[in-house]
Amino acid sequence: MNICSQIKVGFVILMVCSRIVAAQSNRSNDSTVAKRDPYTIVVTVGGGLSYxxxxxxVPPGLEQVDVSRFGVPATVRAxxxxxxxxxxxxxxxxxxxxxxxxLANGQRSQVYVSAIPMLLVFSMPLAWLSGTERSLARRLSLTGGTGVYRIQSRLNYAGIVDARRYSLGWMMAGAYTQPIGRRIRVATELKWYDATATEDAVFGLQLQVVWxxxxW
Structure with a gap:
């Protein structure tokens, strides 16, 4: 085999090897693109003040009425x-x-109303506003949901009477989350609960632990 033939054979071998390497690289890139990020279950527990x-x-005919619109709510979210x-x-x-x-007919009475929300919620961070790692937008999120409220009322007047009813409703919230460790964060959340059927609504501010x- 002369030198020209050897050069041609070597060139062909080089071309075949380069195509094999390129094909393997493309397959590797495709597998990297297809690989998803981890899924995570996040549990949030918090409490604060509601209004x-x-x-x-208030029913007519009552005297010396003392109303309290404030409460101490608690939240558990997964x-x-x-x-x-x-x-x-x-x-x-x-x-x-x-x-x-x-005072009702000269006798002391008390009414207390609370609610237990049972909601399907959706949340989305505002990360698309900025791509930098330490930007404020990456720590802000919006949450909304809908579901059922269990409204509980207690009347203390010549005995105790408890009543319960269910109301459809929704919730909206905005939160700021601050990392303090690899798996633990703290958050401050402004929240609006609205039980539409009973026309009850609460505005709340909570401090939360996010775990x-x-x-996987």
């Missing part, structure tokens, strides 16, 4: 964080709606 923000209907922005979860807890004391329970 009953709608009209409070969220699934997939490898995209939209998150899905469940929320429950307990919140005071309102209470009042009064990344596990990932």
């Amino acid at each position: 009953y923000s709608t009209h409070l209907g 969220m699934w964080y997939p490898d995209h922005r939209l998150r899905l979860g469940l929320e429950t807890g307990w919140t005071t709606m309102y209470s009042y004391r009064a 990344r329970a596990f990932s």
Whole structure:
């Protein structure tokens, strides 16, 4: 075999090897693109202060009425964080709606109303506003949901009478989350609960602990 033939054979071998390497590289890149980010279950527990923000209907004929619109709510939320922005979860807890004391026919009486939300919630971070790692937008999120409220009322007047009813409703919230460890974060959340059927609504401010329970 002369030198020209050897050069041609070597060139062909070089071309075949380069195509094999390119094909393997493309397959590796495709597998990297297809690989998803981890899924995470995140549990949030919090409490704070609430304010009953709608009209409070006190029955006529009562005297020395003392109304309290403030309460101390508690929240438990479990969220699934997939490898995209939209998150899905469940929320429950307990919140005071309102209470009042009064004199009815000269006898002391008291009414206390609270609610237990049972909601399907969705959450989304505002990360698309900025791509930098330490930007404020990456720590802000919006949450909304809908479901059922269990409204509980207690009347203390010549005995105790408890009543319960269910109301459809919704919730909206905005939160700021601050990392303090690899799996623990703290958050401040402004929240609006609205039980539409009973026309009860509460505005709340909560301090929350956010725990990344596990990932897969």
